[in-house]
Amino acid sequence: MTTQEIPVTAFSDQRPGTAGLRKKVALMQQPHYLANFVQSIFDCAPELRGNTLIIGGDGRYWNRDAITTCVQMAAANGISRVLIGQGGLLSTPAASNLIRQRGAAGGLVLTASHNPAGPDGDFGIKYNIAGGGQAPEALTERIFETSKALTRYRIDPDVQVDLDRVGTSQQGTLAIEVIDSVDDYAAQMATLFDFERIRAWLRQGHRVRFDALHAVTGPYARRILVEQLGAAESDIVNAEPLEDFGGGHPDPNLIYAADLVAAMNGPDAADLGAASDGDGDRNMILGPGVFVSPGDSLAMLADNLHLCPGYADGVVGIARSMPTCRAADHVARRRGIAIHETPTGWKFFCNLLDAGHITVCGEESFGTGSTHVREKDGLWAVLAWANILAASGRSLPEIATAHWQRCGRHYFQRHDYEGLPAETADGIVEDLRARLPTLVGQTLGGLGVTAADDFAYTDPIDGSRATGQGLRVVMGDAARIVLRKSGTGTDGATLRLYLEHWRQDALDLDPAAALAPLAAVADTLIDLRQRTGRAKPDVVT
Ligand code: VG1
Ligand code: CO
Numbered sequence: 001m002t003t004q005e006i007p008v009t010a011f012s013d014q015r016p017g018t019a020g021l022r023k024k025v026a027l028m029q030q031p032h033y034l035a036n037f038v039q040s041i042f043d044c045a046p047e048l049r050g051n052t053l054i055i056g057g058d059g060r061y062w063n064r065d066a067i068t069t070c071v072q073m074a075a076a077n078g079i080s081r082v083l084i085g086q087g088g089l090l091s092t093p094a095a096s097n098l099i100r101q102r103g104a105a106g107g108l109v110l111t112a113s114h115n116p117a118g119p120d121g122d123f124g125i126k127y128n129i130a131g132g133g134q135a136p137e138a139l140t141e142r143i144f145e146t147s148k149a150l151t152r153y154r155i156d157p158d159v160q161v162d163l164d165r166v167g168t169s170q171q172g173t174l175a176i177e178v179i180d181s182v183d184d185y186a187a188q189m190a191t192l193f194d195f196e197r198i199r200a201w202l203r204q205g206h207r208v209r210f211d212a213l214h215a216v217t218g219p220y221a222r223r224i225l226v227e228q229l230g231a232a233e234s235d236i237v238n239a240e241p242l243e244d245f246g247g248g249h250p251d252p253n254l255i256y257a258a259d260l261v262a263a264m265n266g267p268d269a270a271d272l273g274a275a276s277d278g279d280g281d282r283n284m285i286l287g288p289g290v291f292v293s294p295g296d297s298l299a300m301l302a303d304n305l306h307l308c309p310g311y312a313d314g315v316v317g318i319a320r321s322m323p324t325c326r327a328a329d330h331v332a333r334r335r336g337i338a339i340h341e342t343p344t345g346w347k348f349f350c351n352l353l354d355a356g357h358i359t360v361c362g363e364e365s366f367g368t369g370s371t372h373v374r375e376k377d378g379l380w381a382v383l384a385w386a387n388i389l390a391a392s393g394r395s396l397p398e399i400a401t402a403h404w405q406r407c408g409r410h411y412f413q414r415h416d417y418e419g420l421p422a423e424t425a426d427g428i429v430e431d432l433r434a435r436l437p438t439l440v441g442q443t444l445g446g447l448g449v450t451a452a453d454d455f456a457y458t459d460p461i462d463g464s465r466a467t468g469q470g471l472r473v474v475m476g477d478a479a480r481i482v483l484r485k486s487g488t489g490t491d492g493a494t495l496r497l498y499l500e501h502w503r504q505d506a507l508d509l510d511p512a513a514a515l516a517p518l519a520a521v522a523d524t525l526i527d528l529r530q531r532t533g534r535a536k537p538d539v540v541t
Contacts (some may be wrong), residue, residue, distance in 0.1 A: 001159065001172035003076040005152045006296040008032045014040070014147040016140040018051040018345045018487035020126025022112045028123040032153070034069055038108070039153035041127045042077045044139060047105045049078040054098045054128075056090020056181065057110030058216045058279040060117035063088045064163060066110050066125070071161050075174040075266055076154035082174065085181035087161045089241060091216045091280030093369070093377035095311065096183040100373065102186055105130050110281035112224075115490065118244035122490050129188050132349035133374030137466065153534035157172035182223045189224060189380065192310030192372060193387045201390035202230045207270035208386055210236045211260040214246035217276040220379055232237055235270060250277050252284035252366050252378070253541040254291065265289055272385055272396060276378030281346075282366040285382040287396025294510075295325030295500075298362030300403050301384055303331045305360060307391040308384055310372070317358040319349050322455050322470055323414070323482045323498040324364040330407035335501055343457050343469035344484065350374045351461035364414060366541075401507070408504035411514035415497040415537035417528060418489065425485055425493035428531050432471050432483055445521035447475035473525070478502055481522045499536070512540075 014021055014037050021037055028034055042048060055070050057063040067088045074082050083102060084090075090098070092109055099107045112124030127135045127143070135143070159171045161178070168177045189195075202208070208231050212218040218239030225231040235260075238246065250254040252275035264273040264286040273286035285292040291298065302318045305311040317338035318328045332339035340350035340358060346369070349361040353371050362368040367376035368384075389396060419427075439452040451474040454466040470484035479501045486494035499515045499522060506514070522528070529535060 001075070003154055005154055005341045006032065006035070008036055008150055009192070010143055010148050010150045011036050012148055015144040016126065019113065019134060020109070020111070020124050022115060022122055022124035022488055022490050024490050025119055025121055025123045034066055034125070034157065034227040035073060035153045036150050037125065037147055038073050040071055040143045040150055041108070042073065043146050044142045044251060045106055045127070047130065050080050051105035052081040052102060053079050054083050054090070054095055054102070054104045054107035056085035056095050057088055058091070058113070059087070059089050059243065060112065060123065060245065060278065061121065061243040062123055063110055063243070066123070067163065068161060069155070070108050071176065072155045072159045072284050073153065075159045075172060076156040078173070080173060080175065081177065083177045083179055084161065084163065086164065086166055086178055087181065089181045089187070089216055089219065091220060093281055093373050093375045093380065094181065094220070096128060096373040096375040097150065097185055097188055099128055099130065099132040101188070109279070113279045113488070114249070114277040114282065115488070116245065116249050117278070118247070121244065126280040128374070131350070131354065131374060134347040136347055136350070136464070138464065175189070182220050185220060185451050186224050186228065188372060189383055190228070192308060192380070194309050194391065195229060197390045198383070200230050201386070206389070207232065207235055209237070209260065209263060209270035209273045209384070210382060211237050211252075211257055211275040212239045213248055213250040213252065213257065213275055213277070214238045214240060214242040215276065215278040215280070216241055217280040218380060220280065224379065224383070229487065252277050252282050255340070255539055255541060257284055257479060260284075261286065261291070272382070272389060273386070274382040278364070280378050281376040283368060284366050285381065285385055285398065290400055291399045292396070292400055293325065294362060294364050294366045294368065295320065295327050295410060295412050296400065297381065298324070298360065298368055299327035299331045299370050299407070300399055301368060301381070301388070302328055302360050304388045304392065304399070305384065308387045311359065311370070315359040315524055316356065317352070319352050319358045319361040321345070321363040322472065323484065323496070324362060325410035325412040325500045326477070327407060327410040328362070343455065343466050345487070346376055348457065348459070348466070351459055355461050358458070364412065392418060404507045408502050409507045411501045411503060411509065411511045413499050413511055413515050414541050415499070415519070416541075417495045417497070417532050417534055417538040418538040419492040420495060420532055422493045424532060425495050428495060428526060428528065429471065429483065429485060432526055436471065436473070444475065444525065445517050447479050450474050450476045479518055481525065483517065483526060495528070495532070497526070497528060
């Protein structure tokens with residue numbers, strides 16, 4: 001074993017975004033680029049020395065090579081044990097769970113989530129701290145500062161790892177343990193949900209159709225849904241993880257999971273349809289002929305989660321990211337529990353989860369999760385829905401309709417304008433920001449503006465403050481228009497326009513039609529089409 005100190009000219013562009021560092025593969029593969037970032041993490045996380053580090057990724061192109069580099073650097077940086085998912089695979093929630101269950105000091109999660117993979121696609125890496133949550137902003141900023149000034153990194157090129165063989169090997173001072181990627185995660189799910197009841201429900205002829213989009217959740221879905229719960233193998237589709245995700249876009253939404261949507265709208269629809277993303281933390285939920293928007297799914301789960309054994313004591317509080325529709329707020333009000341509104345990104349939920357202020361949380365971007373880990377969790381949401389359907393004896397459309405009748409329906413859409421020149425995106429945001437103070441009191445599309453601000457958040461636990469988290473124009477409880485710049489893209493800038501309109505009088509509208517008037521208001525207000533030169537958004541979800 002020979003530790004080498006490799007001199008390096010630091011990189012200036014390694015600032016982590018909403019969830020870690022994401023770059024084009026070619027950029028990540030530049031000599032020393034990944035190592036520069038990993039060394040910066042190790043320098044900022046001295047608690048890793050003499051401790052355990054979890055390593056795994058979503059299986060995308062370059063995953064294995066990157067993991068080998070991470071292991072060789074872990075050896076050279078005094079880490080005493082690494083636990084790696086077999087084949088280099090760990091879903092993001094499974095990695096978070098392992099950090100917690102195995103008492104690790106942290107974890108490296110190699111993923112660019114829903115971004116496309118392959119030599120021309122994206123690669124990403126994020127650091128999760130002890131407790132399983134994503135590194136908080138103060139730490140990611142420290143890592144960024146370190147990465148800009150790094151002069152050397154440490155690596156032991158003699159360390160070798162066979163990612164495919166489960167087992168332990170000792171190399172120098174480092175113990176390398178390759179573990180089954182699914183075991184720990186599946187065991188935890190069995191403690192939260194009533195597997196016996198779900199099995200019985202499936203035996204009665206009910207069906208769950210799951211689309212893994214050729215990403216990391218395939219093996220998890222096979223083990224849990226098919227082997228443990230008895231779902232039909234043929235209902236688990238695209239379950240083979242591929243390095244390029246089959247050339248697709250592993251983002252579970254109405255656009256990129258079109259096959260699942262078609263199946264769920266067809267004559268042979270399953271009782272529950274779901275898909276997950278590249279790294280397994282997102283979920284899309286469908287019933288026969290019904291799409292449950294992520295904001296609605298959060299609200300309905302929060303309202304019914306007590307039917308699952310792991311949550312029998314009920315939900316103590318709910319959190320949602322600011323752009324997420326306010327359906328969960330109704331549930332919280334009715335149940336007399338707290339509702340928290342946080343900036344976009346899962347890291348903002350972690351303190352609330354740690355402090356026991358909330359039980360569930362979610363984002364409009366197809367993310368839902370709970371106290372069980374410190375990441376959003378795609379399969380968790382699928383199992384929660386399956387458990388709720390099995391235990392309630394009601395169908396998904398019945399649950400959704402009952403919710404809307406009780407709380408009204410929050411029609412919601414997100415319009416993405418992708419790959420914009422940074423100046424264009426910034427100019428649009430700046431212009432709206434400047435006009436915010438003049439909007440309050442105005443009537444837009446028949447709705448009075450009650451608040452217009454740039455969202456800022458003070459963490460109630462540690463007092464840390466996050467500013468500039470998205471512009472919102474609020475029309476009371478009725479509607480909201482939100483504009484923010486994405487922090488996960490790798491190609492220019494992406495603007496996200498979020499539209500929410502709450503209706504109590506019309507529960508069965510097509511969301512696009514229901515939101516058309518608000519979209520027209522947003523168009524006049526921000527003039528996105530004119531200013532971006534795009535006739536329409538690139539993606540609507
Ligand atoms: C997007 C979503 C955000 C999510 C983040 C990471 O961020 O909007 O809600 O937490 O992706 O999800 P942004 O900054 O691009 O809007 V994942 O599944 O890509 O790790
Ligand atoms: Co993801």
